[in-house]
Structure formats: structure tokens, C-alpha cells
Amino acid sequence: QKEVEQDPGPLSVPEGAIVSLNCTYSNSAFQYFMWYRQYSRKGPELLMYTYSSGNKEDGRFTAQVDKSSKYISLFIRDSQPSDSATYLCAMTLDLAGGTSYGKLTFGQGTILTVHP
Amino acid sequence: DTAVSQTPKYLVTQMGNDKSIKCEQNLGHDTMYWYKQDSKKFLKIMFSYNNKELIINETVPNRFSPKSPDKAHLNLHINSLELGDSAVYFCASSQDHRGSPSYFGPGTRLTVT
Numbered sequence: 027q028k029e030v031e032q033d034p035g036p037l038s039v040p041e042g043a044i045v046s047l048n049c050t051y052s053n054s055a056f057q058y059f060m061w062y063r064q065y066s067r068k069g070p071e072l073l074m075y076t077y078s079s080g081n082k083e084d085g086r087f088t089a090q091v092d093k094s095s096k097y098i099s100l101f102i103r104d105s106q107p108s109d110s111a112t113y114l115c116a117m118t119l120d121l122a123g124g125t126s127y128g129k130l131t132f133g134q135g136t137i138l139t140v141h142p
Numbered sequence: 143d144t145a146v147s148q149t150p151k152y153l154v155t156q157m158g159n160d161k162s163i164k165c166e167q168n169l170g171h172d173t174m175y176w177y178k179q180d181s182k183k184f185l186k187i188m189f190s191y192n193n194k195e196l197i198i199n200e201t202v203p204n205r206f207s208p209k210s211p212d213k214a215h216l217n218l219h220i221n222s223l224e225l226g227d228s229a230v231y232f233c234a235s236s237q238d239h240r241g242s243p244s245y246f247g248p249g250t251r252l253t254v255t
Contacts, residue, residue: 034182060243069146069232069246070185112183118243128173128236129198130244132185 032133049115146247165233174216
């Protein structure tokens with residue numbers, strides 16, 4: 027079993043839809059949770075970053091972490107064709123100054139297509 | 143200005159050759175990483191350096207040797223390339239003590255024929 031499970035999709039939605047992307051994980055010691063967006067043939071770009079449980083909102087994006095269920099989500103409101111990309115969840119035990127040196131464990135990514 | 147840069151962007155080479163990939167970050171970060179992304183887009187850490195010192199080596203074959211001449215640079219040298227080494231290699235960096243997550247470079251697409 028992988029440490030981080032993410033449905034690879036692909037997920038296809040119409041423009042304007044609310045998109046929900048999810049990851050589950052098995053290691054309860056994970057404390058920091060990230061969402062990266064990766065366009066085709068580009069590097070992962072940090073979208074959202076949260077610590078421990080709770081919600082964080084940034085524009086059209088909302089990240090949720092439920093540590094009790096070992097479940098994280100990314101919601102995209104009013105989705106746009108420019109949101110079409112692969113979305114990667116990632117998590118780490120601690121950040122670069124900690125004992126795991128910020129090593130990220132990734133899900134396998136969900137391919138999202140938003141069509142006009 | 144590009145925060146994390148890598149060269150080359152594409153690398154096509156034959157089995158058995160030796161090749162290097164270079165990475166530079168201008169963010170002033172202390173920690174740098176190499177990640178490998180396979181054909182299924184799965185990203186996995188290979189190495190991490192903190193202030194030029196190797197701190198993570200994730201059971202990568204000895205043919206892969208990272209080198210950090212200073213804390214802004216982390217290079218990856220690969221000896222005796224094999225077909226299975228074909229992948230996209232990403233450099234990333236992160237800052238100690240400020241709670242910063244990792245920022246990634248644009249990737250180097252390595253194809254071994």
C-alpha cells in the first residue's frame with residue numbers, strides 16, 4: 027500500500043464547475059500538507075500549503091486537512107480551462123529544518139481537464 | 143528571475159554513457175533536493191543536501207552521484223546510464239527555519255536509448 031493514495035482520474039469538468047480533489051494517507055505523523063499544480067512538461071508549482079488540520083482559502087482554491095481521517099482535499103471554485111493540469115498532493119513529517127529535512131511524499135497526481 | 147533553474151531541459155543519450163544535470167537556486171535556501179518523476183507522473187525523492195552536506199539518500203543506485211559545490215547549486219551525475227533511468231528529474235529547494243515548503247525547477251527530461 028502506498029503511503030499517499032490519490033485517484034489519478036482523469037477528471038473532466040465543464041467550465042465553472044466546482045472541482046474536488048482528494049488524497050488519503052497512512053502515516054499519521056505527517057504534519058504539513060501541500061498541493062502542487064503541474065502543467066504538461068513543466069515543474070510542479072506550489073498552490074496551497076497547510077499545517078495540521080483545518081481549512082485554508084486562497085482565491086478560488088480551498089485546501090482542507092482532516093488529520094483524524096487522514097484525508098486532505100483541494101476544492102477549486104469556478105473552474106477555468108487554465109486550471110487544466112495535473113494536481114499533486116504532497117506531505118511531509120516536518121519542514122527543511124526538521125529531522126526529515128522536508129522530504130516530500132507525493133500522491134500520484136490527478137489529471138484535471140476543464141472544458142469550455 | 144527563475145527561482146530554481148536546471149540545465150539541460152532535455153537530454154537524449156545512449157545506454158552506458160555518463161551524463162550530468164545541473165541545478166541552481168537563487169532563493170537563498172539551505173536545502174536542495176533531487177526528485178525523479180516516472181512515466182506515470184509519480185514523484186519520488188532521490189537525494190537532499192543541506193548546506194552542501196548530503197542528508198537524504200533514498201536507496202538510489204550508486205551510479206547516481208549528487209554533488210553540491212555550494213549551497214546554491216546541486217548537480218546530479220549519472221554513470222553507465224540504463225534504459226530505466228529515462229524519466230524527468232526535478233531539482234527543488236527549501237528553506238530551513240522559516241517553514242517554507244519546497245519549490246521545484248522546470249525539470250530535465252532524460253531519455254536513454
